[in-house]
Amino acid sequence: MCGIVGYIGRREATPLLIQGLKRLEYRGYDSFGIAxxxxxxxxxKKQGRISESEAGTVVLGGSVGIGHTRWATHGEPNDSNAHPHTDCTGRLALVHNGVIENYIELKKQLLERGHIFRSETDTEVIVHLLEENFTGDLLEAVKxxxxxxxxxxAILAVSAHDDRIVAARDCSPLVLGIGDGELFAASDMTPLLEHTERIIFLEDGDIAEISPERVEIYHDGAKVERSVELVNWGIEDAKKxxxxxxxxxxxxxxxxxFYETIRAGISDAVQEMIRDAEEITLVACGTSYHTALIFKYLAEPLCRIxxxxxxxxxxxxxxxxxRGLVIAVTQSGETADTIAALKMAKAHNCPTLAITNVQGSTVTRIADTTLMMRAGPEISVAATKSYIAQLAALMEIVNVRCDGKYDDLLQHAHLAIGEVLLQEMQGAVALCREAEHVFFVGRGPFYPVSMEGALKMKEISYVHAEGYAAGELKHGPFALLTPETPVVAICPPGSTYGVMISNIKEMKAxxxxxxxxxxxxxxxxAEIVDIFIPIPDSDPMVQVLTTSVALQLLSYHTACALARDVDKPRNLAKSVTVE
Structure with missing residues (x-):
């Protein structure tokens, strides 16, 4: 949720802040601001999207600054609720990503002490608390x-007459970029890629004092060192x-x-953890939850676990x-609910494994070990390649449990995915774009595939969609079937083919x-349905991939036909870092 960015160095801050916020807009885009x-x-600061504003004409002087692009949690999107927020004196400014759960109590106390609030946000209490604690040293005030x-x-704070930024994080991501005589701070690496490849990942409880030449980090009052990591993503990876x-x-x-994730393989430590597991619990949210369900359908019959x-x-x-191995699946590595679950698993002394796309993210520092996806940066809010990369990692776990039985299959599966990318969708799109409701149905692993297809349809096209196990439609949802209610049915060869044909005929009736x-x-x-979308004939494990990609294309083209904002669907943000 929300994106924050900071700059301090030898250049004018405003253009860099504006550019950085545009890179972060997928995290929130109902308002923006800089200081x-x-x-x-x-x-x-201003309501609306920075990409659609005249932000490029903003001229604020200075080589130190902070910025914010918002996904609203407290208070509607408007100019007043946009960040940065300032104190009563106007000498302190702050941007914030996260949720302050005790803000009502704090706000009441601050009002009683005479503070004037200009917004409905929880964030504003922080800057007024800073005001009370500020005696000329911003770092001490933050502490x-x-x-x-x-x-x-995740906080970035500045004060007048001070060439420092003070940053702090707890349960919300914040990274620093080390340049040549300049430093950057941001919610994630995306705004930093074109300026530096040297990154510091702050940890929960860290407070950092940032000046043009150095970073000093404190934890529990003591100065600490955090390693500088080199990232292998380039800015071209994040462009259209x-x-x-x-x-x-x-x-x-x-x-x-998919290919890069499979090619990277699994470390010996992770393989040992997988082979030793007597049972597995996966914890995930949203699209990651669907990949975890697919894993369940594959692993239980194939691996007998x-x-x-x-x-x-x-x-x-x-x-x-x-009991047993606990696997946290999260694209960003910063999903708040998944992190909380991982911490509980650690507290119960369960071995833990993180599957994520972001090196240095919070889950990688909490889990015992990590299996990295190789998707590269994903900008669109709707997850696609991170979903496929998660499936690659999870299918590799199945392969390890099966002693490499699927090595050849997985190493060539990317070819079938590529074939589906050329699939024509015009007839299916014509049905879906006119519908108010669409059902997606499948059996076995194709049931969670249908759930993911429905999620994609509703999140980017705003057409109401539901994913069901095909046999469950008779238990209530049949009442909603009409000539205006399309059903997307996944019907590959296999043990459930005959019963899926019967289900389709029942729906046609x-x-x-x-x-x-x-x-x-x-x-x-093809003869009994209205629209037939052919999928390459292959192993069911590969068909999970190809049908998933076909459903992504269906949702994408439907959203385009309805003139939706595909990359920034309303009310959504890329990384859910608040509970």
């Missing part, structure tokens, strides 16, 4: 303020490269993302009995239009 430091604090906060935060949308570019990058899949958002409040995904050359299926 720069000179003899006083200059602030510009005294953060113990008063309950919840999550001629595609109409980042999402389409990232869909087309999936063969490479019990697998439990838990929603991260439920795990903290309704934890299951914890209710006059629902059927879009079916099936094996290329399946004339029986």
């Amino acid at each position: 720069t430091v000179g003899s006083e604090i200059d602030v510009f 005294k303020t953060v113990p008063l906060l309950e919840g999550s935060y 490269g001629g595609f109409a949308h980042y999402m389409l570019k990232e869909i087309f990058e999936q063969p490479q993302a 019990p697998v439990r899949v838990e929603l991260g958002s439920e795990f903290k409040y309704y934890p299951p009995p914890l 209710r006059r629902a239009p059927i879009i079916a995904l099936g094996k290329k050359g399946d004339t029986e299926l």
Whole structure:
């Protein structure tokens, strides 16, 4: 949620802050703002998207500054609630990502002490607390303020007449970029890639004092060292490269993302952990939850191992009995609910494994060991190549448990993914774009594939969609089938093919239009449905990948036909770093 960026160095801060916020806009885009430091604090902030504003014409002087692009949690999107927020004197400014859970109590106390609030946000309490603790040293003021906060935060603070930025984080990501006589701070690496490859990942509880020439980091009052890591992503990886949308570019990058993740392999330590596990619990949210469910359907029959899949958002409040290996699956490595679940697993002395796309992210520092995805930066809010890379990592775990039985299959699966990218979707899109409701159905591992297809459809096209196990439609949802309610059915060869054909005929009998995904050359299926989308004939494990990509394309083209903002769907943000 929300994106923050800071700069201090030899260049004018404003253009760099604006550029950085545009790179971070996928984290939140209902308002934005910047503050720069000179003899006083200059602030510009505005409702709306920075990419659609005249932000490039903003001129605020100074070589020290902070910025923010917002995904609203407290208070509606407007100019007043936009960050940065300033104190009563106007000499302090602050941007914040996270949620301050005790802000109501703090705000009441601050109001009683005479502070004037200009917004509805939880963030503003922080800058007023800084004001009370500020006696000329911003670092000391931050050190005294953060113990008063309950919840999550990544903070950048500046004060007038001061060429420093003070940063602090707890349960919300914050990284520093080390340049030549200049330093950067941001919610993630995306704004830093074109300026430096040297990155410091701050840890929970860290407070950093940033000046043009150095970074000093404190933890529990003591100065600490954090390693400088080299990242292998380039800025070109985060550009559209001629595609109409980042999402389409990232869909087309999936063969490479899958191949690179498989090629990277699994370390001996992770292999040992996987082979030793007597049962596995996976914790995930959203799209990652769907990949975890797919893993369950693959691993239990192929590996003969019990697998439990838990929603991260439920795990903290309704934890299951914890035994065996616990795997946290998260694209960003910063998903708050998944992190909380991982910490609980650690507290129960369970061996823990993180599957993530971001080196140095929070889950990589909490888990016993990490299996890295190789998707590269993913900008579009809707997950596509990170989903495929997660499946690559999870399928490799299945392969390890099966003593390498699927080596050849996985090493060539990217070719089938590439074939699906050329699939024509016009007829299916014509049905979906006119619908108010769409059902996605499948059986076995194709049930969670249908859930992911429905998620993609509703999050980027705003067409209401639901994913069901095909046999469950008779238990209620049949009542909703009409000639205006398309059903997308995944019907590959295999043990459930016959019963899927029966299910499709039952839905046709209710006059629902059927879009079916099936094996290329399946004339029986093609004859009984309205739209047939052929999928390469291959192993069911590969068909999980190809049907998933076909459904991504269906959702993408439907959203385009409805003129939706594909990369920035309303109300959503890329990384959910608040509970």
